[in-house]
Structure formats: C-alpha cells, structure tokens
Amino acid sequence: MKPGGTAYIRLPNADSRREMTPATVIGARPEHVDLSIAVLDASITVDCEVVVLYDVEPDHQFLQQTARIESIRDSGTRKLLELELTSDSISAESRRHQRFTALTSGAVVHLAGRACPVRDVSVAGFAVVSPDNFELDQSIAVALEVDGERYRGEVNVRSRGEPQNGYRRYGMLDLESSDGDHSLGCGLRTLTRYIERIRQKDAAEG
Numbered sequence: 548m549k550p551g552g553t554a555y556i557r558l559p560n561a562d563s564r565r566e567m568t569p570a571t572v573i574g575a576r577p578e579h580v581d582l583s584i585a586v587l588d589a590s591i592t593v594d595c596e597v598v599v600l601y602d603v604e605p606d607h608q609f610l611q612q613t614a615r616i617e618s619i620r621d622s623g624t625r626k627l628l629e630l631e632l633t634s635d636s637i638s639a640e641s642r643r644h645q646r647f648t649a650l651t652s653g654a655v656v657h658l659a660g661r662a663c664p665v666r667d668v669s670v671a672g673f674a675v676v677s678p679d680n681f682e683l684d685q686s687i688a689v690a691l692e693v694d695g696e697r698y699r700g701e702v703n704v705r706s707r708g709e710p711q712n713g714y715r716r717y718g719m720l721d722l723e724s725s726d727g728d729h730s731l732g733c734g735l736r737t738l739t740r741y742i743e744r745i746r747q748k749d750a751a752e753g
Contacts, residue, residue, distance in 0.1 A: 548572045548580050549701070553706070554601040554681050556628075558580070558590065558611070567600060569684040580614070582628045594618055599630065602706040602718060609705070610636040610716075612643065647742040649673070654738050656719075657690040657697070665691070668742070670735050672702065672720040678713050691734040693741070700731025 548554055557608040568588065574581035580599065591597060593616055600611045614630040621627075649665040655674050656663050663675040673691070681687065685704045692695045706718035721731050 548575050548599075548601050550574055552601065554580070554582060554599055555705075556584070556591070556597045556599055556614075558588075559598055562688070572601075573627070578632050579617075580630050580632060582629060582630065583622070584626050585624065587626045587628075591616065593617070596633070597630070600664070612636045640743070643726045647724050647739055647746070649738065649742060652693075652738060652742055654691065654693045657692065658687055662692075665738070666716070667722055668735060668738050670732070672718065673735065674706075674716060674718050678715075678718050680715075681707065681717055683707050687719070689719070689731065691731055691738070692736055693738050694730070696734070696737075698729050698731050698734025698737070700734075702731070 549578070550572050554570050554572050554573045556570055557567045568584060569587065570582040570584040570624060572580060573583050576635075593665070594729065595616050597614055597616060599612050599614050602609055612632050614632050616628055616634075617631050617707050618629045619626055619645040642716040646669045649668045652665065652668075654668070656665055656673065658675075659679045661677065661679065663677050664673040666676060681704045683704055684707075687702055687704065688700045689702050692698075700721055700723045702719035704717055705720045705724050706716075708716035721735060723731055
C-alpha cells in the first residue's frame with residue numbers, strides 16, 4: 548500500500564462486495580497503515596478487527612490483510628484510521644478467481660456508450676482500457692459481449708491507472724454475483740471457461 552493509493556476495508560464476516568468501503572492511504576510503515584475515509588460504518592470501532600484489501604501494480608493483484616484499528620480521529624468531514632496489520636498479505640482472489648489474459652478472445656465490454664476490448668478477466672471482474680474518465684468506487688452499468696451474447700450487470704471501479712496517450716486502465720469488480728443466464732457473472736464465467744479451454748488445448752498441442 549502506497550500513500551495516495553486506494554484501499555478498501557470490510558468486516559471479516561462481510562461477504563458482499565458492496566460492503567467494501569473505499570479509503571485513501573495517507574501513510575504506511577512496517578506493520579501499520581493510515582487511512583482516510585469519508586463514511587465509516589458505525590460497527591467499525593477502535594480495537595475492531597477488519598480486512599484491508601488493495602490493488603498492487605504492475606500486475607494488478609488484489610491482496611488482503613487482516614488489521615486491528617488502533618485509533619479513529621475526526622478530520623473535517625473525514626475519519627482518519629490508524630491500523631495495525633496483523634497478518635501477511637494474501638490474494639483476495641481465490642483460485643477460482645484466477646485471472647486470464649483476454650485480448651485474443653474477442654470479448655468486449657459496452658460501457659458509457661463505448662465498446663472496449665476486455666484486457667484480462669476473472670469470474671469476479673475484468674480490466675479494460677478506456678478514454679473515458681471514471682472515478683474510483685464509481686458504479687457503472689455494463690454489458691459484456693462474448694461470442695455475440697450480451698451479459699448485463701453493474702460493476703465498481705476498483706483500480707484506475709495513470710493516463711497514457713489519453714487512455715486509462717480500469718479494474719472493474721462485478722457487484723451483482725448473480726447466477727442468471729444473462730447476468731454479468733454468467734458472462735464472466737463463460738469467458739474464463741472459454742479462455743481456460745484454449746490454454747489447455749494450446750498446452751496439450753505444445
């Protein structure tokens with residue numbers, strides 16, 4: 548975690564992706580991190596155990612660590628949290644959330660009136676490069692198109708890269724976790740299975 552970066556906190560027993568609260572990293576030192584947060588859940592108090600999640604460049608791994616809140620202070624309209632990290636970082640994406648490069652799949656995401664090729668994908672979300680300006684933690688309605696079929700849902704902007712030639716890389720997290728036939732979750736699973744089959748075929752032929 549680097550100062551100026553984005554992290555998310557949630558209670559250990561919170562399963563919904565909507566229960567991740569965004570925060571700004573304002574300081575980091577061995578076994579500690581300081582966060583600034585706009586809205587703090589009333590159930591999160593001093594000595595409370597939380598899970599901290601964050602994105603690591605350049606490979607955009609999504610990691611998590613448990614932490615204990617040492618102090619909470621007011622700073623204008625925001626809360627300042629000092630946390631003691633109580634575990635090593637581990638992947639926040641289980642094996643079933645393995646990411647795959649998707650550029651050769653032909654899959655695109657329709658968002659903000661634009662079709663963007665999917666750069667990489669897991670069953671939990673995807674990454675795209677777009678000239679549009681999306682904010683961290685912004686929720687966006689999207690349609691993932693795989694082999695002519697469209698799968699619709701809502702995503703949260705989890706990471707936002709630096710602009711390069713007018714484009715930014717965005718990491719998007721599926722918010723719905725729906726099992727419907729044309730839900731975004733169904734489309735993500737369809738795409739990852741397709742890419743995994745191609746990889747296994749290539750490995751067998753190689």
